[in-house]
Amino acid sequence: MTAGGDALPLTAAQTGIWFAQQLDEGGAAFITAECLELRGPVDLDLLASAIRTAVDEAEGLHVRLDTDGELPVQRPHAPGDWPLPVVDLRDEEDPDAAVLAWTRSAWRRPLDLATDRLFDEALLRVADDRTAWFQRVHHLAADAMGLSLIARRAAEIHSALACGDEPPPAWFPSLAATLEVESAYRDSPAAGRDDEHWRARFAAPPRITTLTDRPESTGHEVHRASAPLDADLMALLRDASDAVDATWPELAMAAVATYVRRMATTAGHEDDEVPEEIVLGVPMLARLGPVALRSPATMVNVLPLRVALHGGSRPADVVRAVTDGMRGLRRHQRFRGEELRRTIGALGGGRALHGPMVNVLPFDYALDFAGVPAVVRTLGAGPVDDLSFNLYDRGDAPPRLDVEANVGRYDADETGLHAERFPVVLRRFAEAVLAHPEPAGERREPPAAGPVRDTPGPTVDGLELTTPEELARIAGWNATARDVDPALTLVDLLDRCRDAHPDAEAVRLGEHAVTHAELHARADVLATALRERGAGPGQIVAVAVPRSVDLLVALVGVLKSGAAYLPLDPDQPGARLRGMLDDARPVAVVVDPALDDLVPWPDALPLARPSGDADGSVGRATRDEVVAGGPSATVPAAMHGAPPVPVPDDAPDRVARAGDPAYVLYTSGSTGRPKGVVVPHGAIVNRLLWQDDAFPVGPGDRILQKTPVGFDVSVWELFWPLIAGVPLEVAPPGAHRDPRALAELIAGAGVTVCHFVPSMLALFVDEPAAAACTGLRRVVCSGEALPGDLRDRLRALLPGTRLDNLYGPTEAAVDVTHWDCTDDAPGTGVPIGRPVWNTGCHVLGAERRPVPVGATGELHLSGVQLAAGYLGRPDLTDAAFVDDPALGRTYRTGDLARWRPDGAIEYLGRRDHQVKIRGQRIETGEVEAHLTAAPGVVQAAVVARVDGIAGAATTRLVAYVVPASACDAGALRRRLAEALSDAMVPAAFVGLDALPLTVSGKLDRAALPAPEAPVAPGATDDRPPASPTEELVAGVFAELLGRDRVGPDEDFFLLGGHSLLAAQAAQRLRRALGREVSIGALFAAPTAAALALRLEDPDEAGALDVVLPLRQGGDRPPLFCLHPAGGIGWCYAGLTRLLPADQPVVALQAVGLDGSGTPPTTLHEMAADHVRRIRALQPEGPYRLLGWSVGGVLAQAVAALLEDDGADVDVLALLDAYPSDQWRDLAAPEESDALVALLNMAGHDPARLGTGPLTRERVVAALRDDGSALASLGEDVLNAMVGIVVRNAAAMRTHEHRPFHGSAVFFAAAAPRPEDWLDVDGWRAHVRGGLDVHALPCTHAELLRPPHVERIAAVLAPLLAPSN
């Protein structure tokens, strides 16, 4: 390849492309191509010759790209002899298809800018009288217009040669001339005017609206989808544009702007603001003047067109806005778009200059190759960052639309949908323009009242976006009709199952199991008793029974009585449950004696026991005073098509019918009161029968019931097994919170199917015991969005377990959509799936019209599973359950969703402020209502925030309170905990002077501050931890709660901990201590002090014993850590946590700390003493030793003794310890030295105490302020320690080292220090095997603290690995 001559700079256009290509290596998106078809006989040699001449004349094609320093340059060279192959496709079966395939492939062949030619040419023989001329060129050398100029020149030469004439002289300007045009412009006053224009135009930075929410990518590959633009559409476009004095490209641009705005705003969060402007990218030819007009070089300039667009605008107005805007653009089109990006600061900040591009290519071709006409087809017009609508009307070729979409931001499917849809919308737009071309000011709107004779035509918002094809497709996705007997009730299904398998195991908890026959028999007894108390169809019976076999008896019993059950979850606060009872006014309650005190029961509420005993009532009245339970609150009208539920009539023996309520569950209400959802039998029957079909179960299966009974997931857990004839395993109360207990139950009991809310599944997957659950055939998830990586982690852990994702509100009988994750590619998201039987899913936008596939809408549901309504709340019922003329009775979920092209639905969030916390549905308004009602609170707002806590993104509720005086978070928290469920109590409280508001007076959520890690209340009065275990537990609490520290007497749950965090705490403590830590222990002892006490076995070592295990468990040889000067080994607790979980750690402390024993006086004696203890704990080597400070000296001494004994020491770690020789000549230590050593031991830098005498009092105070466990030691111990320090210091000076022949790893505290004579090399005489030295940038005191201790742990971990 020719080297090239003098370097020329690149044009602005070339520079932009060059830089973009650097980021997108190998991208073929920068190659423009076209195919010209000559329809008639041609002399191929003549044609080839003409092409060669024309191409040779285009200097810009024959350059070598290079860099001069950092900047790119181009070096022109002689054209040389480039290939012009002639490819014969005449014998192909389908030559046209062959041409298409050949040109596509040739166009996309990779091009290496460093070595390859920038263009390729070829001739293709299609038929005897048809020849195709293929050209491709890198965008750096020419643009689409440039290719057409080359074609024009070739035609001119060819026509002349064919006549035997001399071709006209060459007219392509030189590369230099082209560059000159650009520099002349830059130096001209016009450039200054253009710059001012653009700055003014973009003084207010635009908000870019586009059709993807995926971020900009460096790649430029595109998906391409085509659609024809038929002749009458083109005629319509011309007529319509004429009517408004516009050109048809301008009308098309207006249609694109409208389409983009509409597609991007079909539905959204109620706080979202609809954009009032769309910014399109318009590629301008920018060829002004004779040179630019004739140069093949790349000149195309993409500039932004800001189109003001309001929902109420008429299409004709939008066209006028475009024509006005384009005038401004044209006048200033020489100003480069690349420059504009830099000017308005958008470059590199990921801020685009414009949204989708509109590229209209109506080049005037009229090419003539010696009388043979030519038809052009452009194959690729250049790179696309986002989306481009390319409209081609090139004379003889049929007009078409190409939609090109950046592959990093759009899928192929959705690109195809845009291409399918836009021509339809374009037509509707043009028709609307033609129907009402008059400008806004002149329009006569029809009179407000009276019949509308002259329909004004659609506005921008009124334009229909869906195509008939996609509406048909959506209808197909909703064709879910399945034959289910509409008269069936849940009781029918239960009875049938009992009849089929009376003696099969129905329910089991632990050792206690019952058969179907037994269960039904007991339920029948209860049902009879309940009927006597007034239960029957349309009535409600509350159930307060802990999770047990009796719970099933109670629920089935209530159902058999004909009534609906209202479950009272024992974990909910009594006040909340009482509220539900007051609202629902049940006719009776079934209460397990253990829960007699659960609720302040309403007076005279008749009670029954699960056994059927119905003597007496709860509440104050006695049986004799009981008045037969009054009628339940009116149940609202039943589902669409079914007869309304009758007010309880005089025939209580009537059995429940399909339209009668089966259960009532309460959900959070946005104004403060929970609302009761009434679900009829027919609804839940459909749901259960669908599940039984979708998840086949049979002999060998066992289904787990663990979800608290107040959540509707429990409904299928409870009843599906009882209708399928498969045993139900009931988890003991509380087990649902403990992933380890669950794993053990699942594996131990042989559970094959169970449910998890995703946040709990995440904990389960992290739980080591879960790996044993290989018998689990299926996991069902619902309640929260299921992240793709959680699915992938479950698959990795349990490859034989299927995963299904379900979605649905309580108002639609538990779940309405389903997705089977089995074939999901790893890393992809999980949709909520497809509708279940007899259910319709409708993604609707404004005015309840369906939105196009891929656009966001609000999800509305229809079908058999809809609830009857909200108990006693006709206003709420009417608002949520709407009779739609087209869809029948629907329920609006408030969820945002969209259809995928494959018919699955994706969940996109909420319209409002309802949130899910750990799977529980919460209206933030309900929490706000309770807060505002609290004394001392003027205003309150509750939002769900996602913050990073303990290394993970966590969603939690945060309360912002404007208090009357001061905000007492503790009191507020306690108050809320008494009234609201666990998940509804905010995790953090922030006091504000005022709530921030937006311009429109609404709460400005974005302006709410992040909650700070709060200081523990009364932290200065709180005592420091009293033992290493306490310190460790408090540390784990602090980490999980996102706080700096937690005092040992602070209650984990009051500080914002909840059950999920408790499970994580238990897991972490288990790993850190190597000891059993159950969640139950945490609930029973929720402070660090209490829990540490519980965890410390009275028979085990006390904190001051010589042998102090820091971590037990694990099968490796323990790491023995020798105490530093003060004699205490607690300093190693932090390091212990960072070492692998199966690495036991034992600290060896000084004799005499607790006042007992005779302390040895020489280091040698101490070392020998420790050797005896070590050998007692671990009789055989290899031995692993570590010591900090004096502990290091001791460790070396111990190592030497063990070696003498013939034992193997394979790890000796010295932490900033220096041999005795280096201390020998110092003066004997005084008490102040001992105190300094004490401070150092505690990791407290003595320098922080400043000048002034060091006294024991000052030192102890400093330690206490630091929260060190040392400060809690009594006077005696501190005295003993000071004595130990003095003794150790003396012992150090007299010690003579014995040599150790192994090696050691040494950690030096390399920060500058006063003792500058300390030198690690001093060890070499005593550690003969060599030293591996690691220097850390910290002081001696900081070595065992984060972050430096992490480095030490990282170095040690591989050394401690099980020996080879």
Added chain:
Amino acid sequence: MSATALPADADELRAVVAGLVGATADEIADGDDLVLDWALDSVRAMAFVGRLREAGVSIDLMELSDVPTVAAWWRLIATRRPAGS
């Protein structure tokens, strides 16, 4: 300009051009750049080329675009018009 008749003089041309750019004839000076000063677009320019062709004058878009002024366009038309028109 009617379908087949050419403008008879520069002023008539000016009136036609004014129509193309949405201005009045007296606003457009002979030497005004029709693109940079009057935002003439290529679609309308192409339509104008088409009408010229129908009236018997062959000027291509490139030539019109070289010097997009009323004065230059008039010179082109005057030299290319068929005899007798």
